[in-house]
Amino acid sequence: MSLKEFDLSGRTAVVTGASRGLGQIFGRALAEAGADLVVTSRTVES
Numbered sequence: 778m779s780l781k782e783f784d785l786s787g788r789t790a791v792v793t794g795a796s797r798g799l800g801q802i803f804g805r806a807l808a809e810a811g812a813d814l815v816v817t818s819r820t821v822e823s
Contacts, residue, residue: 785812792816 790807794800795816804816 783810785810787811789813789815794818796820 785807788811790804790812792800792804792807792814793816795804795814796818800816800818804814808814
């Protein structure tokens with residue numbers, strides 16, 4: 778299955794723990810699919 782099959786344009790996703798690990802991977806994938814993102818991490822530096 779390819780991400781090209783998913784069109785999330787016009788949708789908003791909230792991703793917690795987006796600075797690394799699974800959160801980062803999911804955030805990138807959702808952005809690639811066209812979603813607008815709200816991301817969080819534990820520190821500003823992350």
